[in-house]
Amino acid sequence: MTIETVQSEEFLTHSVRAAKRKRAVRVWGLRLTIIVVWLGSWELAATYWIDPFFYSKPSAIANRLYEWFTIGTDFGSIWANLLTTVEESVLGFFIGAVLGVLLGVILGRSTYLAEVLNPFIKAANAVPRIVLASLFIVWFGLGLGSKVATVVVLVFFAVFFNAFTGAREVERNLIDNARILGASRIAVLRTIVVPSATSWILSSLHIAFGFALIGAVVGEYAGAKSGMGFLIANAQGTFDTPGIYAGMIVITVVALLAEWLIGTAENRLLRWRPKVSGSAVSEL
Amino acid sequence: MLIELRGATKRFPTGTGGIHTVVRELSMSVDSGEFVAVVGPTGCGKSTTLSLVSGLEPASAGAVSVRGAPVTGIPDGIGYMFQTDAVLPWRSVLDNVATGPRYRGTGKREAREQARDWVARVGLAGFENYYPHQLSGGMRKRVALAQVLVTSPSIMLMDEPFSALDVQTRALMQGELLRLWEGTGAAVVFVTHDLDEAIALADKVVVMTAAPATVKAEFRIELDRPRDVEQLRITEEFLAIYRKVWSSLSEEVDKTRKMGDRK
Ligand SMILES: Nc1ncnc2c1ncn2[C@@H]1O[C@H](COP(=O)(O)OP(=O)(O)OP(=O)(O)O)[C@@H](O)[C@H]1O
Numbered sequence: 001m002t003i004e005t006v007q008s009e010e011f012l013t014h015s016v017r018a019a020k021r022k023r024a025v026r027v028w029g030l031r032l033t034i035i036v037v038w039l040g041s042w043e044l045a046a047t048y049w050i051d052p053f054f055y056s057k058p059s060a061i062a063n064r065l066y067e068w069f070t071i072g073t074d075f076g077s078i079w080a081n082l083l084t085t086v087e088e089s090v091l092g093f094f095i096g097a098v099l100g101v102l103l104g105v106i107l108g109r110s111t112y113l114a115e116v117l118n119p120f121i122k123a124a125n126a127v128p129r130i131v132l133a134s135l136f137i138v139w140f141g142l143g144l145g146s147k148v149a150t151v152v153v154l155v156f157f158a159v160f161f162n163a164f165t166g167a168r169e170v171e172r173n174l175i176d177n178a179r180i181l182g183a184s185r186i187a188v189l190r191t192i193v194v195p196s197a198t199s200w201i202l203s204s205l206h207i208a209f210g211f212a213l214i215g216a217v218v219g220e221y222a223g224a225k226s227g228m229g230f231l232i233a234n235a236q237g238t239f240d241t242p243g244i245y246a247g248m249i250v251i252t253v254v255a256l257l258a259e260w261l262i263g264t265a266e267n268r269l270l271r272w273r274p275k276v277s278g279s280a281v282s283e284l
Numbered sequence: 285m286l287i288e289l290r291g292a293t294k295r296f297p298t299g300t301g302g303i304h305t306v307v308r309e310l311s312m313s314v315d316s317g318e319f320v321a322v323v324g325p326t327g328c329g330k331s332t333t334l335s336l337v338s339g340l341e342p343a344s345a346g347a348v349s350v351r352g353a354p355v356t357g358i359p360d361g362i363g364y365m366f367q368t369d370a371v372l373p374w375r376s377v378l379d380n381v382a383t384g385p386r387y388r389g390t391g392k393r394e395a396r397e398q399a400r401d402w403v404a405r406v407g408l409a410g411f412e413n414y415y416p417h418q419l420s421g422g423m424r425k426r427v428a429l430a431q432v433l434v435t436s437p438s439i440m441l442m443d444e445p446f447s448a449l450d451v452q453t454r455a456l457m458q459g460e461l462l463r464l465w466e467g468t469g470a471a472v473v474f475v476t477h478d479l480d481e482a483i484a485l486a487d488k489v490v491v492m493t494a495a496p497a498t499v500k501a502e503f504r505i506e507l508d509r510p511r512d513v514e515q516l517r518i519t520e521e522f523l524a525i526y527r528k529v530w531s532s533l534s535e536e537v538d539k540t541r542k543m544g545d546r547k
């Protein structure tokens with residue numbers, strides 16, 4: 001009797017594993033097929049029908065990427081350009097996120113301040129902030145400062161609204177409990193409000209880093225001496241379509257890396273949460 | 285008198301601009317070391333009464349005092365076990381219990397030592413590093429209990445602490461509560477729906493009226509201590525008290541039910 005159960009259990013785990021493997025193979029197989037079909041048809045179309053001068057083609061883009069990473073770009077090494085962009089985004093991202101969290105949490109907990117500042121924040125949010133990039137160039141010059149300022153403005157609002165909502169939604173009960181246990185106002189903010197708002201804040205950081213990259217690239221586009229946006233702007237100026245695509249791909253890879261980093265940090269910080277069941281959600 | 289409410293009244297603004305009186309002209313008192321159970325129909329204002337004593341909500345009228353001083357903030361030595369779960373989901377069992385001492389300025393190591401002791405005393409040894417979502421409802425209640433007890437309060441406000449538990453666990457926890465409480469000299473105000481529980485635990489049972497709450501009657505429970513909660517329930521003495529208190533309480537419960545029907 002017992003032996004039978006053990007066997008069937010073993011059998012079950014075995015078949016579950018086999019099914020999982022089969023599924024992984026099928027998913028990845030289809031993914032690869034999609035990529036091959038997409039790139040292949042593009043390559044074919046650009047070779048025989050459409051004009052590769054405007055639309056470029058995968059082989060040309062790959063070529064350009066290879067060139068960038070071996071010989072270098074027209075404006076110095078690719079790594080130097082990439083470093084410029086990453087530096088601007090990361091610096092702006094941290095400043096913007098810290099400001100956003102601070103102000104969001106403070107306003108979220110102070111109904112009075114929130115009421116006073118509400119129209120200003122709404123108005124500031126409605127301003128087309130991308131345009132500020134040009135203004136910042138006038139103010140801070142072509143260097144790091146103007147790009148960081150653009151990034152900060154973009155990141156700040158993305159984080160601020162989530163931190164604000166997160167701080168508002170804190171369970172009253174938890175705050176009361178902390179107060180009874182002897183927490184000061186600051187301690188309540190630090191140990192109750194910020195941790196409760198963490199999942200809100202973290203989910204905004206994903207989007208915020210995307211904004212940070214956009215801010216840096218747009219800033220460089222508006223005027224710079226190096227950086228990925230600067231490379232793309234130059235490629236555009238010389239009708240170098242493969243260059244535009246290549247720049248796009250490099251930025252995408254950076255964004256995916258950052259996404260992965262933030263996801264890892266999120267998982268560590270939110271260890272206390274029950275695991276979300278259903279692989280679709282945890283995989284995405 | 286440790287806790288005294290004299291003509292305490294609490295009103296809340298309603299969503300539609302009116303005023304809702306939740307507690308009306310309530311007077312009661314609790315001696316130090318006394319275990320007082322509060323029973324009353326649902327929604328009558330029991331939790332609100334506790335929040336007046338805790339200083340979380342100011343009274344709209346009347347006087348609430350603790351140790352002779354009017355309650356303006358949270359009085360010293362208060363412990364409060366809330367009706368709904370208030371453990372911090374992002375802290376482990378041990379760190380949850382250490383929360384109070386940490387807020388009160390105890391060093392991290394020392395606070396953890398105290399917490400470890402209380403975690404064991406409420407029967408959760410071995411679960412120190414679990415997060416609340418990994419515990420059962422009853423275990424979370426124990427964490428909340430330890431979280432309160434570790435601060436050695438001289439006044440414990442407990443709002444239906446065991447109502448979510450099954451009968452066996454509840455009896456167990458009641459026994460444990462008495463064991464932990466005896467010898468601390470703390471006063472307890474214990475809100476419950478369970479009259480059995482009220483009588484088995486308390487020195488005094490306060491029956492509240494249907495909403496808005498005020499004290500309808502008080503019953504002194506002259507049962508010897510230490511009590512064996514489970515043995516007690518079937519004694520003739522206990523049943524006699526039960527019938528007396530129930531006849532008072534059931535009127536109010538009926539009123540509440542009728543009010544609900546009319547709505
Ligand atoms: N903050 C508040 N604002 C407005 N009304 C409130 C507030 N808190 C409580 N009330 C009202 O006060 C009444 C009594 O609430 P309370 O929680 O004190 O009842 P209770 O006796 O503890 O009920 P139960 O036994 O179901 O827990 C309810 O009608 C509730 O709607």
Ligand SMILES: [Mg+2]
Pocket residue numbers: 330331332367443
């Ligand atoms: Mg209640």
